[in-house]
Amino acid sequence: MSTVIKGGTIVTADLSYQADVLIEGDRIAAIGADLEGDTVLDATGAYVMPGGIDPHTHLEMPFMGTYSSDDFDSGTRAALSGGTTMVVDFALPAPGESLLDALKVWDNKSGRAHCDYSFHMAVTWWGPQVFEEMKAVTEKGINTFKHFMAYKGSLMVNDDEMFASFRRCAELGAIPLVHAENGDVVAELSARLLAEGNTGPEAHAYSRPAQVEGEATNRAIMIADMAGAPLYVVHVSCEDAHEAIRRAKMLGKRVWGEPLIQHLTLDESEYFNKDWNHAARRVMSPPFRDKRHQDSLWAGLASGTLSCVATDHCAFTTEQKRFGVGDFTKIPNGTGGLEDRMPMLWTHGVETGRLTPSEFVAVTSTNIAKILNCYPRKGAVLVGADADLMVLDPKKEKVIAAATQQSAIDYNVFEGQRVRGLPRYVLSRGRVMVDDGELKPKEGHGQFVARPPAGPVSTALSTWKALTAPRPVERAGIPASGV
Numbered sequence: 001m002s003t004v005i006k007g008g009t010i011v012t013a014d015l016s017y018q019a020d021v022l023i024e025g026d027r028i029a030a031i032g033a034d035l036e037g038d039t040v041l042d043a044t045g046a047y048v049m050p051g052g053i054d055p056h057t058h059l060e061m062p063f064m065g066t067y068s069s070d071d072f073d074s075g076t077r078a079a080l081s082g083g084t085t086m087v088v089d090f091a092l093p094a095p096g097e098s099l100l101d102a103l104k105v106w107d108n109k110s111g112r113a114h115c116d117y118s119f120h121m122a123v124t125w126w127g128p129q130v131f132e133e134m135k136a137v138t139e140k141g142i143n144t145f146k147h148f149m150a151y152k153g154s155l156m157v158n159d160d161e162m163f164a165s166f167r168r169c170a171e172l173g174a175i176p177l178v179h180a181e182n183g184d185v186v187a188e189l190s191a192r193l194l195a196e197g198n199t200g201p202e203a204h205a206y207s208r209p210a211q212v213e214g215e216a217t218n219r220a221i222m223i224a225d226m227a228g229a230p231l232y233v234v235h236v237s238c239e240d241a242h243e244a245i246r247r248a249k250m251l252g253k254r255v256w257g258e259p260l261i262q263h264l265t266l267d268e269s270e271y272f273n274k275d276w277n278h279a280a281r282r283v284m285s286p287p288f289r290d291k292r293h294q295d296s297l298w299a300g301l302a303s304g305t306l307s308c309v310a311t312d313h314c315a316f317t318t319e320q321k322r323f324g325v326g327d328f329t330k331i332p333n334g335t336g337g338l339e340d341r342m343p344m345l346w347t348h349g350v351e352t353g354r355l356t357p358s359e360f361v362a363v364t365s366t367n368i369a370k371i372l373n374c375y376p377r378k379g380a381v382l383v384g385a386d387a388d389l390m391v392l393d394p395k396k397e398k399v400i401a402a403a404t405q406q407s408a409i410d411y412n413v414f415e416g417q418r419v420r421g422l423p424r425y426v427l428s429r430g431r432v433m434v435d436d437g438e439l440k441p442k443e444g445h446g447q448f449v450a451r452p453p454a455g456p457v458s459t460a461l462s463t464w465k466a467l468t469a470p471r472p473v474e475r476a477g478i479p480a481s482g483v
C-alpha cells in the first residue's frame with residue numbers, strides 16, 4: 001500500500017518547492033513531479049511539512065501531590081490533532097530511585113501512544129548509582145538529561161550535583177537540559193509572600209521574577225562550559241535568560257534555548273484575573289511575562305538565538321489546581337498546549353510576518369530533531385525519512401475551545417483564540433492520523449525513537465575541549481611528579 005500527497009508546496013527548514021511525496025510503508029519513498037500511489041491525499045493550496053516535534057511534555061507525571069491529567073493516550077491524540085507527530089517526555093525518577101526503574105515506568109505508560117515518542121531522563125539526585133546508570137540510559141537511546149534548578153525540596157539539584165552530572169554528560173556524549181530558575185530564591189520569596197498574606201495565584205508570578213531565571217540560566221551555562229558539555233535550556237520565558245543564551249552563543253558556547261508557545265502568546269495579566277480558577281489554571285513555572293519579554297522571545301526565534309518552540313504540556317484539571325486555594329505554592333504548576341502549539345505559532349508567527357514558513361518548520365521540528373540526534377529520520381521531508389508529515393491548510397481556521405479539544409482537562413488556556421493554518425492531513429510513519437481535518441487515532445501505534453549519544457555538536461565540543469584542556473608545561477630539570 002502506497003500513499004501519495006499530491007499538488008502541495010513542500011516546506012522544509014531551508015526550501016519551499018512544488019512536488020508530490022510518495023510514501024511506502026513507514027517512509028518517504030520518492031519526492032518529485034506526477035507521482036502515483038494507491039491512496040491520494042490532495043494537498044492543493046496547502047503546505048507539506050515535517051510533522052511537529054514537541055521536545056517538552058509531561059504526560060501522566062507525578063508532581064506536586066498529583067498526576068498531570070493527560071496521559072500518552074489523550075496527550076498524543078492532542079499532539080496529532082494539532083500537527084505534532086513526535087513528543088519527548090521526561091522520565092522522572094523520585095530522589096533515590098534508579099534511573100532504569102523510572103525508565104520502565106515510562107515505557108509502560110507510553111504503550112498507549114498514538115504517535116512516536118522519545119524520553120529525556122531527569123537527574124533528580126546524585127550518587128555513584130546515578131553516575132553508572134547514566135551510561136546504561138544512553139545505551140537505551142536516551143541522550144538528554146534534565147536538571148531542575150528549582151522545586152527546592154523535591155526535584156531540585158544543587159550546583160555540585162549539576163557539575164558532576166554535566167561532566168558525566170560530556171563523557172557520554174549526552175546533552176544536559178536545565179529548568180533554570182534559582183530555587184533557593186524562589187523558596188525565600190514564596191515564604192515571604194505567603195507570610196505577608198499574598199496567597200493567590202498572582203503571588204506565583206511575584207515569587208518567580210525574571211531575575212531568578214536570568215541568574216540560573218547564566219549559572220547553568222557557565223557550569224556546562226566548565227564541564228565541557230553543550231546545554232539546552234527549557235522554557236526560556238524572558239529577556240534575562242535569552243540575553244544569557246545570546247551572549248554565550250556569541251562567545252562560541254554550545255547553548256540552545258526553548259521558548260514555549262504559552263510564553264510567546266499569553267502574558268502576566270492572566271494572573272490578575274478576578275476569577276481564581278482562571279488565574280490558577282495559568283500557573284506554571286516560569287510564569288507568563290510582559291510584552292518586552294515576549295518581543296525578546298520572538299526576536300530570538302527570528303534571529304536563531306532561540307532554537308525550538310515547545311509546550312511543556314503538563315495539564316491539570318481545575319479541581320487539581322484548587323489544591324492551592326489559600327496557598328499559591330500548592331497550585332500544581334503546569335499548563336497544556338500540545339494541540340495548539342502549531343496553529344498558535346502559525347497564526348501569531350507566520351501570519352503576522354514574525355516568522356517565515358521555513359523558520360516555522362525549523363523551530364517546530366527540524367532544529368530539535370538535529371539537537372536530539374534523530375535527524376533526518378525525524379524533522380525532514382527527504383527520501384528515506386519517516387513519513388511523519390503535516391499538510392497544513394493556511395485557509396483552514398477554528399476557534400480554540402476546551403469543549404472540542406482532545407486533552408482530558410476541562411479548560412484551555414487559549415480558549416477563544418481564532419487560529420488559522422490547521423492540519424488537513426497528519427501522517428505518523430505513513431499512517432493517516434488526521435484525514436481531511438478529522439482525527440483517526442490508533443492507540444499503541446506510537447514507537448519509541450532511540451537517539452544515540454555523540455551527536456555532531458557534542459562530538460565537536462568534546463574535540464575542542466580536549467584540544468584546549470589544561471596540560472602541564474614541561475620545564476627542564478623540573479620533574480612533573482615533583483620527585
Ligand SMILES: NC(=O)NCCC(=O)O
Pocket residue numbers: 058179235283284285286312314333334335
Ligand atoms: N513548567 C511547569 O510549570 N510544570 C511542569 C514541570 C516543569 O517543567 O517545570
Ligand SMILES: [Zn+2]
Pocket residue numbers: 179234235285286
Ligand atoms: Zn520546568
Ligand SMILES: [Zn+2]
Pocket residue numbers: 056057058312314
Ligand atoms: Zn517541563
